[in-house]
Amino acid sequence: KRTGTRRRYQDDGISDDEIEGKRSFDLEEKLQSDRYNSDLVKIMDGKDFTLEYIQREGLRDPIIFKKADGLGIKMPDPDFSVSDVKLFIGSRRMVDVMDVNTQKGIEMSMGQWRRYYETPPSEREKLYNVISLEFSHTKLEHLVKRPTSVDMIDWVDNMWPRHLKERQRDSTNAIIEMQYPKVQKYCLMSVEGCFTDFHIDFGGTSVWYHILRGRKVFWLIPPTPQNLELYENWVLSGKQGDIFLGDKVTISFLFFFLSQQKLLEEHANDNPKLSYTGKPIVKWPKRVGYTL
Template sequence: MARAKRRPATPETQATVSHAAETCPNCTTESSASFNQFEKENWIQCNINACKTWYHWRCVSAEPPSFLSEDEKKDYTIDKIDKWYCKPCMDKDPSRVITLKAPARKSDRKRNYQDYASLNLGLASDPNRWMRMLENKAFKQDTFKRMQGSDVTVEWLEEEEDAMTEPIVVEKPDGLGMKMPPSTFSVEDVAELVGEESPVEVIDVATQSASPGWTLGKWADYIELEPEAREKIWNVISLEITGTKVGDLVLPPKLVRDLDWVDNFWPSTRKGKGHAYPKVQLYCLMGVASAWTDWHVDFAGSSVYYHILRGSKVFYFIKPTSANLAAYERWSGTELQSSWLGDLVPEVTKVVLTAGNTMIIPSGWIHAVYTPEDTIVFGGNFLHSYSMPMQLKIRKIENATQVPKKFRFPLFSKLCWYVGDKYLRDLKTPAGASYPPRVLTSLLALAEFLVSEIRILERGSDQAKKEVRDQIPSDRVKDPAAVARELRWRVRLAVGNASDDEGSSAVKTNGVGIKRKRTAEEEERPRFKNFKPRQWDNVIEDAQEGEARIINAPKPSDNDETWKERWVEWTNGAVDGDSAGEVEVKSRTETIVRIRRTGEGLERQRVERVVESWEWH
């Protein structure tokens, strides 16, 4: 869409306005003398790429196109321009003609958006009741990190243990590696580029429920109303724009693209027209002044990037501790939902975002959002390999609170299978693969989830089996049981846990798992079809006796079963119980060193084990 462009006299351009005669080619001594430095000046830019010169609208509007009628010339304004060319460019090519936009939509629709259904049901119809809940509430001071865009990288995520565990704010988009529409982009632009007849889900702020029958054209009409003329407050928070002309103008931050499972694991051949895949990466949110979105967690615990293009937002955050998530689960879908969730948790953090700010919200954070002024936001959701335990925890809450399928992360299980299959392939390469501890923890949770899906296939009802089977991508995963269990085994090996099956190789005593050492025959036996364990080229074992020492310690009592747990945590002087006695402690250090050649060179593994024997005198 070719549009006339305006350069408003914002604070950043005041200097340009005050020296207008130096920047507009059409300025004259008389016209520049008439400028008032306290008034805003509209600018228009030539549409020719080789020119792109800016002019004051007042300096060029005196010559309207000749094809306009006299009445139209009187109403010749910058808002009516579609394509505009400066006089030098039109002189070079007489075929260039200034064109106007098509007449604005004139709708006979009555702008009475009264929700009679809600009134008949006796539901609250005052959107301001949400803000009244905030009166006299105490909020924790915002201490979330403010970061430079260039520092928000995968390296940051790998090097800092607390990275992506709480929201961060990037005040300017520089360095984030993302693309956004210009700040002048409007709701009218969204309607024109996506299509005015395109349906859009609109939320009635008063009831927090969807209002049917809306299109983007109708929404643009509503936004054009002055705030005092809006009989109700509505909100748009779920317009997904993938594959649209608006979507072409948006690119998520580079960190998001580096982490996003849909970007990195969903086959590119199974995206686009004709294919079902998770379209959750590009959302346009359009809220009006006084809009409110009640407490929620993004579906499947997905993380979020959130960029304020125009306007501002106020976020209220609750940290996803186990206790807070339990409170959220009790609150969701019950009569408690009409109350302030913040009263059920220790603290709520308030964050104010303004135009140009970008926020990244990690998995599981509970939040509510207030819109102080008409605002346009672009953002998206993403699952990633650093937060699978939390992602699964939120999915469990969704199951417990019976969240409808419409509001779930689309094709969640199928995406998990694609991810698990790719990680397994990487782990099976001759050189293997190494991952940060947080990723290994996340992969172990992913593997356990896939194994739980296999158990449903093996033991579940016919309907449950069908639902699981439909989510397994047969184009990649030919033997889902083998994929799930081998992934779990290989990840366990990577984190130092040799147990690989579902109970036979581990014995539980008083709830504490004790690994059973595998026999030599078991070590040689392939555990998976076509799997051959990698052999070590040399293994050296050594044992050294340490010096005996005498300490005072309480002797375990035959009548006290709790000594088993207490002695696991033993440090000198840390165990209460029977009277202390003199005990001789002998130690032995066993060392195993293994080496083998790899594709890159050499791998060396050293395992050291200290065994102590205690004897009371």
């Protein structure tokens, strides 16, 4: 659960022990556990991920593409850095940042985030993670193209009034300025050791990821009725920092997602480094018995 509490970076002097929700389980121990496997994941070639495939199969299982060939994506060069992100979106852009230990949010300017990111690990007092920098309507937008098949099925592109989307001028996600669901292109920036707790995106929307540099680790839980009930109880308990949800469900899956691999999934996760993602708003039939 990601709570709504948010502070400014310069006010972030409260110790972790003073904040309810600090994680008490050992994440490294979970990574080494043999309890999880990767049987749920489907490996595909990009050329096979077509609109016809999606219409026939739905988006029921996580899919990994080991190469970009055939997907129609466009990405910055692998040496594209956080400093480059700052140049393309502006040093004053305010960024939502998560405190990894408490899963609570603060705000930094992009300039502050770049300085934090480039601080040697031994000198960082806390672990911070950026998972929601939406960069449509910035210069960075022109360096990233999502998979062609994703363009074909996104409700924002296919159903939302086009004149409203074209009216959008503000590059931030300020609700008062938003003319359409601005959720199509995100840049995630994580230092080593970052963790994002289990969550469901936007009522179960599907997500695509491309890791530009580094590695991400995902835990996935099939959305069976039993698992969804366990998830609901876990969220409502207020004890997410004490209970690792992957240990409570009947089955969960762990897999490592390396630089230059692509993923389409319905999701929950953990992260080191720099990646691009988007949340196409789509709905396809789930596997029988699954409801989101």
